[in-house]
Amino acid sequence: xxxxxxxxxxxxxxxxxxxxxxxxxxxxxxxxxxxxxxxxxxxxxxxxxxxxxxxxxxxxxxxxxxxxxxxxxxxxxxxxxxxxxxxxxxxxxxxxxxxxxxxxxxxxxxxxxxxxxxxxxxxxxxxxxxxxxxxxxxxxxxxxxxxxxxxxxxxxxxxxxxxxxxxxxxxxxxxxxxxxxxxxxxxxxxxxxxxxxxxxxxxxxxxxxxxxxxxxxxxxxxxxxxxxxxxxxxxxxxxxxxxxxxxxxxxxxxxxxxxxxxxxxxxxxxxxxxxxxxxxxxxxxxxxxxxxxxxxxxxxxxxxxxxxxxxxxxxxxxxxxxxxxxxxxxxxxxxxxxxxxxxxxxxxxxxxxxxxxxxxxxxxxxxxxxxxxxxxxxxxxxxxxxxxxxxxxxxxxxxxxxxxxxxxxxxxxxxxxxxxxxxxxxxxxxxxxxxxxxxxxxxxxxxxxxxxxxxxxxxxxxxxxxxxxxxxxxxxxxxxxxxxxxxx
Amino acid sequence: xxxxxxxxxxxxxxxxxxxxxxxxxxxxxxxxxxxxxxxxxxxxxxxxxxxxxxxxxxxxxxxxxxxxxxxxxxxxxxxxxxxxxxxxxxxxxxxxxxxxxxxxxxxxxxxxxxxxxxxxxxxxxxxxxxxxxxxxxxxxxxxxxxxxxxxxxxxxxxxxxxxxxxxxxxxxxxxxxxxxxxxxxxxxxxxxxxxxxxxxxxxxxxxxxxxxxxxxxxxxxxxxxxxxxxxxxxxxxxxxxxxxxxxxxxxxxxxxxxxxxxxxxxxxxxxxxxxxxxxxxxxxxxxxxxxxxxxxxxxxxxxxxxxxxxxxxxxxxxxxxxxxxxxxxxxxxxxxxxxxxxxxxxxxxxxxxxxxxxxxxxxxxxxxxxxxxxxxxxxxxxxxxxxxxxxxxxxxxxxxxxxxxxxxxxxxxxxxxxxxxxxxxxxxxxxxxxxxxxxxxxxxxxxxxxxxxxxxxxxxxxxxxxxxxxxxxxxxxxxxxxxxxxxx
Numbered sequence: 001x002x003x004x005x006x007x008x009x010x011x012x013x014x015x016x017x018x019x020x021x022x023x024x025x026x027x028x029x030x031x032x033x034x035x036x037x038x039x040x041x042x043x044x045x046x047x048x049x050x051x052x053x054x055x056x057x058x059x060x061x062x063x064x065x066x067x068x069x070x071x072x073x074x075x076x077x078x079x080x081x082x083x084x085x086x087x088x089x090x091x092x093x094x095x096x097x098x099x100x101x102x103x104x105x106x107x108x109x110x111x112x113x114x115x116x117x118x119x120x121x122x123x124x125x126x127x128x129x130x131x132x133x134x135x136x137x138x139x140x141x142x143x144x145x146x147x148x149x150x151x152x153x154x155x156x157x158x159x160x161x162x163x164x165x166x167x168x169x170x171x172x173x174x175x176x177x178x179x180x181x182x183x184x185x186x187x188x189x190x191x192x193x194x195x196x197x198x199x200x201x202x203x204x205x206x207x208x209x210x211x212x213x214x215x216x217x218x219x220x221x222x223x224x225x226x227x228x229x230x231x232x233x234x235x236x237x238x239x240x241x242x243x244x245x246x247x248x249x250x251x252x253x254x255x256x257x258x259x260x261x262x263x264x265x266x267x268x269x270x271x272x273x274x275x276x277x278x279x280x281x282x283x284x285x286x287x288x289x290x291x292x293x294x295x296x297x298x299x300x301x302x303x304x305x306x307x308x309x310x311x312x313x314x315x316x317x318x319x320x321x322x323x324x325x326x327x328x329x330x331x332x333x334x335x336x337x338x339x340x341x342x343x344x345x346x347x348x349x350x351x352x353x354x355x356x357x358x359x360x361x362x363x364x365x366x367x368x369x370x371x372x373x374x375x376x377x378x379x380x381x382x383x384x385x386x387x388x389x390x391x392x393x394x395x396x397x398x399x400x401x402x403x404x405x406x407x408x409x410x411x412x413x414x415x416x417x418x419x420x421x422x423x424x425x426x427x428x429x430x431x432x433x434x435x436x437x438x439x440x441x442x443x444x445x446x447x448x449x450x451x452x453x454x455x456x457x458x459x460x461x462x463x464x465x466x467x468x469x470x471x472x473x474x475x476x477x478x479x480x481x482x483x484x485x486x487x488x
Numbered sequence: 489x490x491x492x493x494x495x496x497x498x499x500x501x502x503x504x505x506x507x508x509x510x511x512x513x514x515x516x517x518x519x520x521x522x523x524x525x526x527x528x529x530x531x532x533x534x535x536x537x538x539x540x541x542x543x544x545x546x547x548x549x550x551x552x553x554x555x556x557x558x559x560x561x562x563x564x565x566x567x568x569x570x571x572x573x574x575x576x577x578x579x580x581x582x583x584x585x586x587x588x589x590x591x592x593x594x595x596x597x598x599x600x601x602x603x604x605x606x607x608x609x610x611x612x613x614x615x616x617x618x619x620x621x622x623x624x625x626x627x628x629x630x631x632x633x634x635x636x637x638x639x640x641x642x643x644x645x646x647x648x649x650x651x652x653x654x655x656x657x658x659x660x661x662x663x664x665x666x667x668x669x670x671x672x673x674x675x676x677x678x679x680x681x682x683x684x685x686x687x688x689x690x691x692x693x694x695x696x697x698x699x700x701x702x703x704x705x706x707x708x709x710x711x712x713x714x715x716x717x718x719x720x721x722x723x724x725x726x727x728x729x730x731x732x733x734x735x736x737x738x739x740x741x742x743x744x745x746x747x748x749x750x751x752x753x754x755x756x757x758x759x760x761x762x763x764x765x766x767x768x769x770x771x772x773x774x775x776x777x778x779x780x781x782x783x784x785x786x787x788x789x790x791x792x793x794x795x796x797x798x799x800x801x802x803x804x805x806x807x808x809x810x811x812x813x814x815x816x817x818x819x820x821x822x823x824x825x826x827x828x829x830x831x832x833x834x835x836x837x838x839x840x841x842x843x844x845x846x847x848x849x850x851x852x853x854x855x856x857x858x859x860x861x862x863x864x865x866x867x868x869x870x871x872x873x874x875x876x877x878x879x880x881x882x883x884x885x886x887x888x889x890x891x892x893x894x895x896x897x898x899x900x901x902x903x904x905x906x907x908x909x910x911x912x913x914x915x916x917x918x919x920x921x922x923x924x925x926x927x928x929x930x931x932x933x934x935x936x937x938x939x940x941x942x943x944x945x946x947x948x949x950x951x952x953x954x955x956x957x958x959x960x961x962x963x964x965x966x967x968x969x970x971x972x973x974x975x976x
Contacts, residue, residue, distance in 0.1 A: 434676025
């Protein structure tokens with residue numbers, strides 16, 4: 001059967017809106033939201049874009065692909081940062097977009113769980129929990145458009161991992177279409193199940209290379225009765241790590257966020273978004289941001305007063321111990337939101353300032369100060385004009401460690417050369433501290449080569465064996481996570 | 489090479505104390521601690537008992553087994569409940585006991601992590617955390633002799649899963665000897681790492697069928713400043729589930745335990761251990777235990793006063809709402825320990841009372857009342873003389889649902905027939921409620937056949953593919969989890 005006849009059959013199966021076909025006049029504009037990634041780094045060309053509206057249709061698409069040897073690229077909201085859901089440029093890969101599977105299937109408040117289709121946006125899932133007075137704590141900048149299926153496929157992190165864990169830890173069960181087109185379901189909302197291998201955990205974070213997630217059962221939590229948020233100024237990262245230990249000891253699970261921001265990212269926000277920067281005014285010294293500013297959030301199941309009091313106690317102790325030089329506590333929900341807006345505006349301010357070579361690394365929290373010091377020294381020594389924009393989830397040991405190239409190296413070949421070399425400096429140091437080159441963004445296309453170089457060969461061998469075992473034809477998101485020629 | 493020569497070589501490699509050989513006069517008494525399981529249900533006969541004292545020796549043993557096609561059975565403290573670490577009776581399987589690997593390698597307080605050899609006892613790991621003022625929260629009745637390697641291999645649960653998760657959620661990284669004898673290590677203590685498949689999660693709970701865990705890096709937590717513990721009397725399980733929702737809403741992560749105990753298990757404790765039963769006196773009505781008694785624990789990072797006050801507020805609200813009829817709060821640490829001793833004495837009282845057919849099931853918490861009602865009705869209808877001893881981790885939807893056979897059916901063939909039939913009643917209902925036939929004990933030998941019958945075939949197929957991929961010779965704990973003839 002030729003491609004056109006195969007697509008005709010697939011189109012008959014999916015209905016007129018279920019299959020978008022470039023060979024039938026789909027315009028470049030209409031294709032772009034599916035074929036270009038959010039960071040505009042990867043532009044693919046799909047054989048066609050399948051948009052099934054039922055799980056049975058997903059199974060039918062997978063079976064058709066398996067029968068005809070067509071690779072498929074699962075896609076949710078297309079907000080990933082590593083090109084994991086963009087087809088290659090061959091025009092031979094089928095894009096399988098899941099966004100028409102968008103029902104919240106059930107909420108079970110007594111079991112603190114919720115079951116949703118993979119194509120539900122994260123915001124939709126959050127809202128469904130809130131409608132029952134409950135909390136789904138996964139929270140990301142892209143929550144309005146990313147999907148829960150994509151969050152799970154990439155094991156998304158975000159700002160509350162410290163308290164609630166990553167997407168993997170927030171998921172009780174999955175519904176998955178396997179490479180043979182059968183459906184495996186574990187959606188009953190169990191909190192404990194020791195009947196064999198952790199298939200749920202394995203599929204989560206596999207970036208669509210082992211199966212297509214069509215639904216998930218998620219953990220819900222009670223909503224806190226009070227949330228207190230503060231900014232604190234630290235003279236060093238070592239002080240910030242000491243503050244983190246103090247905060248965990250005093251607040252335990254009440255500590256829901258602990259974000260660190262270097263002086264440069266805050267100065268960029270001040271330059272490009274002065275209104276949003278105002279919440280840092282009290283901490284600035286003659287207009288300069290302190291070396292490190294920490295965003296701390298305390299959630300209390302008791303009350304707003306309790307949340308405020310305990311956070312104040314933390315800050316008072318830290319001031320006395322010299323771990324912070326100053327602090328400013330949000331006095332209202334408006335001020336609280338302003339502090340979060342500051343944190344979330346950093347990537348925008350960065351983008352306005354110019355191109356950055358970005359890293360999403362983690363090392364043990366205890367090693368963070370040494371890592372940042374040594375990485376900064378090495379980059380400065382080699383590229384005196386480069387600048388480091390460093391911020392992120394210090395509570396998880398996870399920093400967005402971004403490097404602005406020196407003048408003249410921010411475009412074309414020069415940029416690619418700089419990027420490669422800067423990556424080697426950063427990742428060599430990450431390796432030395434036992435860290436990871438991707439804490440939360442995943443591998444996708446962007447980090448495939450580095451992963452092949454740097455992941456222990458024993459781990460790569462196990463990953464390849466598992467890929468071969470669960471997707472023997474190699475049709476699920478090929479060339480992502482594992483390189484094509486690394487696959488068995 | 490024949491077996492004797494092979495054992496000679498292995499013995500030379502492991503040294504005089506590293507290999508115990510039945511063919512060289514090892515007595516039945518000396519073998520029993522390794523070859524008989526704790527519940528005295530499985531007695532095996534090993535080719536020999538290897539006791540390596542280094543990771544390199546573990547690798548050498550695995551390589552020798554791979555080269556000679558000898559199956560190996562990993563074993564920790566031999567406290568498992570499903571026969572997972574007992575060799576078969578063929579005398580051809582090598583028992584690989586890990587208890588000589590018993591160093592706590594490192595504690596990193598600033599990273600809240602600890603790295604320990606697989607053979608460390610759970611109590612030893614708890615103590616190492618406590619020595620640094622920190623908490624390793626996994627807690628089991630067998631903690632004095634079970635090993636952390638065994639806890640991870642079986643994804644152990646226990647009494648604090650509600651707050652801290654199972655062993656899998658408490659583990660940041662593993663060191664594992666693979667089927668080819670290579671070493672894969674991920675011990676650097678990262679809290680986030682999205683570089684490929686979740687091998688850590690897959691190995692945890694695989695019961696020694698995919699690799700041999702030799703060390704692990706574990707999550708530590710701050711120790712709470714106050715712990716308040718109460719017993720509360722409920723007239724029904726539905727009331728207990730309502731109380732659970734109230735408790736989670738009011739205490740959130742402060743709720744560290746929520747155990748339910750039926751009237752019969754508490755009456756057995758009263759009969760066989762009257763001293764230990766005294767803490768229930770205030771809740772008894774004319775000597776009878778209430779239909780359900782709930783053990784609630786609240787841990788506070790603030791203070792003992794805060795722990796007490798919030799638990800009192802919970803109980804007052806529940807009394808007013810009619811969810812509980814009475815409650816008794818521990819007024820001292822001694823009383824607190826007495827309450828826990830009550831809970832932990834139930835299995836002993838059961839054992840004294842007579843043989844029980846035991847089940848370790850979970851269903852969604854919201855379905856617990858219907859499950860218990862229907863299971864009780866069906867068992868009573870079929871065996872009017874049988875009795876149900878039901879207690880367990882209600883907060884996780886996990887009950888130990890044990891059935892005492894009617895008179896005349898507690899031995900020999902009659903017992904086996906009763907056990908099989910009672911299992912079918914219980915597991916059919918578990919299936920109807922979307923539950924699991926093993927919430928925390930695992931599969932081992934005991935539940936292999938039921939798993940093959942009841943696990944969805946798609947899941948079994950994926951498990952078999954993974955087993956084949958990671959242990960192609962099938963030498964790691966064969967016939968456990970997956971049946972030999974189910975394996976590829």
